[in-house]
Amino acid sequence: MNTTQLTQIDADVANLxxxxxxxxxxGGGDPYIGRLLAEAAIREHGPxxxxxxxxxPDDAVVLPVAMMGAPTVMVEKLASGAQFAQAVxxxxxxxxxxxxxxxxxxxxxINSTIPIVxxxxxxxxxxxxxxxxxxxxxxxxxxxxxxxxxATPMSICDEKGNSGVFETVDNKWAxxxxxxxxxxxxxxxIISTFAMSGAQVKQAYVRGTxxxxxxxxxxxxxxxxxxxxxxxxxxxxxxxxxxxxGKVTDVQRRTTTGFARGQATVEGIxxxxxxxxELEFQNEHLxxxxxxxxxTSTPDLIMVLDAETAEPVTTEALRYGMRVRVISAPADSRWxxxxxxxxxxxxxxxxxxxxxRFDGTVSSMPVPSMPASSMPVPx
Amino acid sequence: MNTTQLTQIDADVANLxxxxxxxxxxGGGDPYIGRLLAEAAIREHGPxxxxxxxxxPDDAVVLPVAMMGAPTVMVEKLASGAQFAQAVxxxxxxxxxxxxxxxxxxxxxINSTIPIVxxxxxxxxxxxxxxxxxxxxxxxxxxxxxxxxxATPMSICDEKGNSGVFETVDNKWAxxxxxxxxxxxxxxxIISTFAMSGAQVKQAYVRGTxxxxxxxxxxxxxxxxxxxxxxxxxxxxxxxxxxxxGKVTDVQRRTTTGFARGQATVEGIxxxxxxxxELEFQNEHLxxxxxxxxxTSTPDLIMVLDAETAEPVTTEALRYGMRVRVISAPADSRWxxxxxxxxxxxxxxxxxxxxxRFDGTVSSMPVPSMPASSMPVPx
Numbered sequence: 070m071n072t073t074q075l076t077q078i079d080a081d082v083a084n085l086x087x088x089x090x091x092x093x094x095x096g097g098g099d100p101y102i103g104r105l106l107a108e109a110a111i112r113e114h115g116p117x118x119x120x121x122x123x124x125x126p127d128d129a130v131v132l133p134v135a136m137m138g139a140p141t142v143m144v145e146k147l148a149s150g151a152q153f154a155q156a157v158x159x160x161x162x163x164x165x166x167x168x169x170x171x172x173x174x175x176x177x178x179i180n181s182t183i184p185i186v187x188x189x190x191x192x193x194x195x196x197x198x199x200x201x202x203x204x205x206x207x208x209x210x211x212x213x214x215x216x217x218x219x220a221t222p223m224s225i226c227d228e229k230g231n232s233g234v235f236e237t238v239d240n241k242w243a244x245x246x247x248x249x250x251x252x253x254x255x256x257x258x259i260i261s262t263f264a265m266s267g268a269q270v271k272q273a274y275v276r277g278t279x280x281x282x283x284x285x286x287x288x289x290x291x292x293x294x295x296x297x298x299x300x301x302x303x304x305x306x307x308x309x310x311x312x313x314x315g316k317v318t319d320v321q322r323r324t325t326t327g328f329a330r331g332q333a334t335v336e337g338i339x340x341x342x343x344x345x346x347e348l349e350f351q352n353e354h355l356x357x358x359x360x361x362x363x364x365t366s367t368p369d370l371i372m373v374l375d376a377e378t379a380e381p382v383t384t385e386a387l388r389y390g391m392r393v394r395v396i397s398a399p400a401d402s403r404w405x406x407x408x409x410x411x412x413x414x415x416x417x418x419x420x421x422x423x424x425x426r427f428d429g430t431v432s433s434m435p436v437p438s439m440p441a442s443s444m445p446v447p448x
Numbered sequence: 449m450n451t452t453q454l455t456q457i458d459a460d461v462a463n464l465x466x467x468x469x470x471x472x473x474x475g476g477g478d479p480y481i482g483r484l485l486a487e488a489a490i491r492e493h494g495p496x497x498x499x500x501x502x503x504x505p506d507d508a509v510v511l512p513v514a515m516m517g518a519p520t521v522m523v524e525k526l527a528s529g530a531q532f533a534q535a536v537x538x539x540x541x542x543x544x545x546x547x548x549x550x551x552x553x554x555x556x557x558i559n560s561t562i563p564i565v566x567x568x569x570x571x572x573x574x575x576x577x578x579x580x581x582x583x584x585x586x587x588x589x590x591x592x593x594x595x596x597x598x599a600t601p602m603s604i605c606d607e608k609g610n611s612g613v614f615e616t617v618d619n620k621w622a623x624x625x626x627x628x629x630x631x632x633x634x635x636x637x638i639i640s641t642f643a644m645s646g647a648q649v650k651q652a653y654v655r656g657t658x659x660x661x662x663x664x665x666x667x668x669x670x671x672x673x674x675x676x677x678x679x680x681x682x683x684x685x686x687x688x689x690x691x692x693x694g695k696v697t698d699v700q701r702r703t704t705t706g707f708a709r710g711q712a713t714v715e716g717i718x719x720x721x722x723x724x725x726e727l728e729f730q731n732e733h734l735x736x737x738x739x740x741x742x743x744t745s746t747p748d749l750i751m752v753l754d755a756e757t758a759e760p761v762t763t764e765a766l767r768y769g770m771r772v773r774v775i776s777a778p779a780d781s782r783w784x785x786x787x788x789x790x791x792x793x794x795x796x797x798x799x800x801x802x803x804x805r806f807d808g809t810v811s812s813m814p815v816p817s818m819p820a821s822s823m824p825v826p827x
Contacts (some may be wrong), residue, residue, distance in 0.1 A: 163542070163613075231621050234542075235612040242610050249628035 075197055075280040078117040088179030090381040091285050091303060092278070094370050096353035097177010097204040098136060099383060104252055104398045106150055107182040117185055118194040118417040120170055122276040122370065129267030131196060132157050133172040134187045137208070137225070137247060139324045139352075139385070140295075149378030151257045152226040154182050154190040160224035160261040160409035163234045172270065174211060174263065176278055177204040179355065180195040181211035183259065188439045195279070201368050202275035202401040206352040208238035208247060210413050212262050212403055213273040214220065222330055223247065223262035227254035240388045256324065275401050289379045299379035300394050303372075309398030309427055312357055312374055313341045317391040322384070333387050335395065338388035346395060357420050365397035366415045369405035372396050397427040454576055454659040457564055461486045468560030469760040470664050470682060472658070473749050474623045475732035477515060478558010478762060485529055486561040489568035496564055497573040499549055501655040507645030510543050511564045514553040514611050516587070516604070517636035518703045518731075518764070520650040523639040531605040532562050533569040539603035539640040542613045547647060551575040551649065553590060553642065555657055556583040557762065562638065574658070580640060581654035581780040582749050585731040587626060588619035589792050591782055592642050592652040594766060602626065602641035606633035635703065646723040654780050660685075660744030668758045678758035679773050682751075686808055688777030691736055691743045692720045693755055696770040703762070712766050714774065725774060727752065729763040734797050736774055744776035745794045747783035751775050776806035 078085065082104050090100035113118060125131070135159050148439035161168050169189040173181050176199050188195040198213030208220055228231040231254060237443035242373045243262065251258045265273070285306055294297035304310055315335035322331035331353045341359070349356040354371035357364045365371050373382045376392040403409060405424070413420050423431050457464065461483050469479035475523050490496060504510070513536050519655040550567040552560050555578050580591030587599055599622035607671030610633060616622045622641065630637045644652070664685055671678035683689055694714035696730040709730045720738070729737040733750035736743045744750050751760045755771040782788060783802070794801050802810050810822035 229621075230617040231625065233612055233614040233625060236610065238609040242608075245632050246610065246612060246629055249632050250625055253628050255622050412703065 073278070073280060073284065074121065075283050078107070078279075080108055080111045080194070082111070082182065082185065082372055084290065085183055085283045086178055086286065087289060087381065088176035088282030088285030088287075089176050090383065091173070091372055091374070092202070092282060092370070093177030093180070093204040093381065093383070094353045094372050095350050095382075095384040096206065097383070098179025099386070100159060100178030100182075100381065102444065103179045103182030103335055103427065107185040107189075110150065112427060113271070114189040114192065117188045119197050119279060119438075122195040122196060122198040122271055122274055122378055125196065125267035125270055127266060127268040127271075129270070130166050131172050131265045131267060131285060132168040132261050133171045133200065133263050133265075134184050134259065134261045135174040135316055136183055137260045138267050150186050152228055153187040154222045155257040156226045156261040157187050157191060157234065158265060159232055159234065160183050163222050163224065167265070168193060170194050170196050170267075173199040173278065175199055175201045175204040176282060178381070179278065180204065181282055192359060196270060196274070197279045198270065198274040198276045199278040200274060202278060204353050205413055206379070208244040208260075208262060211263060212275065212401065213265065213269065214240045214293065214408065215291060215413065216219055216273040217404065218265055218273055221261045222264070223260055225254075226259045229254070235306065237309045248309060249297070252292045268274045275435070277313055278323040293378065297342040299378070300374050300396065303374065303379055304396050304398065307363070307370070307398035309396050311368065312371075312395045312397050313337055313344065313359050314339050314394045315341055315344070315346050315392070317387055317389055320387045320389065322387070331384065333384075335393060338392070348395065350369045351418060352384065356415065357397070363425045364423060364429050365427050366420065366422065366425045367418065368400045368409065368413045368424065370398040370400055372398070399427045452659060453500065453656070454498045454662050456498055457486070457490065457574065457658075459487055459490045461490070461561065462664045463669065464658060465557055465561055465665065466668060466760065467661030467664030468555050469557035469665075469762065470751055470753070471661060471749070472556030472559070472583040472760065472762070473586065473732045473751050474729055474761070474763040476554060476560070477558025478765070479557030479561075479760065482558045482561030484548060486564040486568075489565040493571065496567045498576050498658060499573040501575060501577045501650055501653055503540070504549065504575065504646035504649055506645060506647040506650075506825070508548045508649070510549045510551050510644045510646060510649050511539055511640050512551040512553045512642050513563050513638065513640045514559045515562055515633055515636060516639045517630045518821070521809065529565050529569075531607055531757040532566040532807065532823055534611065535603045535605045535638040535640040536566050536570060538605065538611055538613065539601060539643060542601050542603065543643060545643070547572060548571050548573050549646075551653070552578040554578055554580045554583040554656065555661060557760070559583065560658065560661055561616070574659045575649060575653070577653040577655045578657040579653060580714065581657060583732050584792055587623040587639075589640060589656065590642060591788075592648065593619045593646070593791065594643065594782065594785065594787050595652040597644055597648055597652055599641045601643070602635075602639055604629055605638045608633070624811040626710065660742065670759065679753050679755070679775065682753065683775050683777065686741075686749070686777035688749065688757070688775050691723045691750075691774045691776050692716055692723065692738050693718050693773045694720055694723070694725050694771075696766055696768055696772060697788065699766045699768065701766070710763065712763075714772060717771070727774065728799070731763065733763065735799055736776070742804045743803060743808050744806050745799065745804045746797065746802065747779045747788065747792045749777040749779055749802065751777070778806045
């Protein structure tokens with residue numbers, strides 16, 4: 070199997086789910102649950118074809134699907150999974166279109182695997198890409214937003230059989246309406262949003278995310294088997310670094326307004342002995358400090374891995390006594406555009422600071438990387 | 449003009465709006481605002497035809513429309529009124545139907561007049577009836593619910609251009625999803641819900657509500673002009689009674705979770721001198737006590753009128769120092785069926801008591817009045 074380009078997802082999705090949970094930066098849900106769901110769907114419906122972004126027809130009808138809400142709750146109320154495909158068919162019916170492809174909105178243990186379930190159930194190929202290259206807590210926080218792609222019409226479904234479709238004046242309003250609905254529906258829903266043409270996906274999506282997830286997950290296993298350090302295997306692939314190592318000594322976590330918000334304190338060990346590492350998260354890790362000094366902040370990636378095995382630890386799974394390594398890696402460079410930072414930068418989340426890059430440098434200047442021809446259009 | 453059967457609504461809707469606000473039992477919004485909206489729409493689009501329930505074709509496509517939320521807020525953010533028709537067209541599009549008639553869900557200063565606006569804008573006749581014969585605070589609280597009519601698909605719109613459509617497993621869930629959406633949309637939205645055939649309207653609706661509103665409003669004016677007591681003109685028409693007269697001495701009101709909840713204390717005057725009258729409301733008046741003794745409770749009608757002019761006073765307009773008379777009147781007898789009382793009886797609203805009828809008698813036994821052939825089907 071070619072590790073650089075996934076063409077099909079077979080019944081074993083352990084590596085993909087693990088890699089997705091790593092890119093999920095603490096959010097995006099439990100990779101074990103996501104793996105079970107995807108594997109069950111593939112056993113029932115057969116393997117899922119994977120379509121590379123560059124090969125998408127411009128007129129492809131791509132419907133992304135995701136879980137919204139607190140993954141903790143999702144885990145506790147998993148039903149048949151019928152609502153995964155239902156979110157897609159509900160939106161397709163509302164739009165009066167026939168979907169040709171399913172896609173992931175973000176990377177994460179649940180949100181990279183739910184689309185596999187939907188694709189298997191619907192017999193549609195899954196796009197090898199996503200809207201973030203990581204996970205973020207709110208609907209509007211995807212690269213398509215800065216390209217003017219609308220989050221609505223979006224569909225929302227729960228496991229009880231309730232559903233809805235929203236049309237909103239902007240993508241932030243999609244978040245504002247879907248969030249209280251999600252809370253009322255039990256803090257976890259399935260949504261289909263950011264319906265796009267193939268041409269829009271080519272412009273706005275992060276490419277090769279599923280392949281990268283598979284490659285990350287496999288590299289961790291390979292490193293373990295070869296008695297190499299699996300955490301370094303991850304930072305190598307992502308072009309990141311190990312920020313600090315330590316033992317979790319305190320976790321403050323509350324599920325509020327549909328998010329898992331909180332802070333964790335990690336007591337440094339080894340080269341970090343005597344240091345205090347602080348993590349701030351809202352579903353995803355947003356900021357890591359060592360002895361009060363910011364090391365990396367959103368939008369760059371902050372990930373917590375088991376110190377020995379490199380298994381990703383979600384913000385909801387963080388527990389006292391866990392030995393972890395905190396790593397960081399660069400986000401898709403478009404996340405550092407001014408309009409992106411307004412949406413996902415530290416200040417949006419209430420931290421009065423310029424973004425700190427994955428390597429600890431402070432960049433108050435944007436680093437645009439899009440060619441002029443694909444610059445964002447106003448939303 | 450025949451006062452017993454309205455056939456057309458012309459540019460002067462003062463009487464209809466006043467009568468609707470009386471039947472609104474304290475809720476349903478400000479009749480003055482409702483009147484202005486309806487009159488402006490009729491001036492622009494022409495008179496609105498009124499269709500009697502008994503004359504509806506069985507295959508008529510009837511789409512009710514209403515305001516949801518706190519009328520106080522509605523008053524403060526009235527826009528063009530474009531969303532009144534939009535709620536209807538949004539639901540019609542979702543259902544894939546062409547509406548033939550507009551209808552009121554409840555009686556009330558706003559909710560009897562918004563449908564006039566929508567009917568004028570859409571050039572459709574308005575059904576002379578409603579789903580309650582009064583007003584109640586939650587979506588599922590209509591007689592169609594006990595006949596098994598579904599509240600969803602329902603549409604919801606705000607004045608900013610946001611909209612949604614919900615499909616829920618039962619009518620209580622329609623309330624549960626639309627309420628937080630309404631709160632997020634600014635505590636006031638326009639909804640279209642309980643789409644019905646003409647046959648369903650004939651079975652489940654209260655007949656002649658608009659004609660009754662017009663007649664009530666006209667009777668108040670006529671009594672004033674003839675120097676008769678306009679409050680007694682109202683109780684005569686409704687078959688009700690004056691519970692007590694007094695001066696408002698205290699109002700506790702809070703707009704919370706999209707409702708105007710509260711209590712008011714009225715110090716008795718005249719024949720009630722020395723008595724304390726207490727009103728409990730949630731958008732609508734739900735319970736009136738005199739010296740601690742319940743006089744009337746939901747589902748029967750409790751109305752507060754200006755002591756001299758009989759102008760209806762909404763729960764949101766109640767103010768210290770107002771001289772009022774509290775009157776009561778019988779609800780449509782179907783509201784006293786056991787399944788109705790489970791939905792709108794005192795216990796649903798947190799009062800541990802059997803319903804007290806409009807005449808002060810306690811009826812713990814249901815008083816069914818439907819012929820067996822039209823008994824409710826399970827929801």
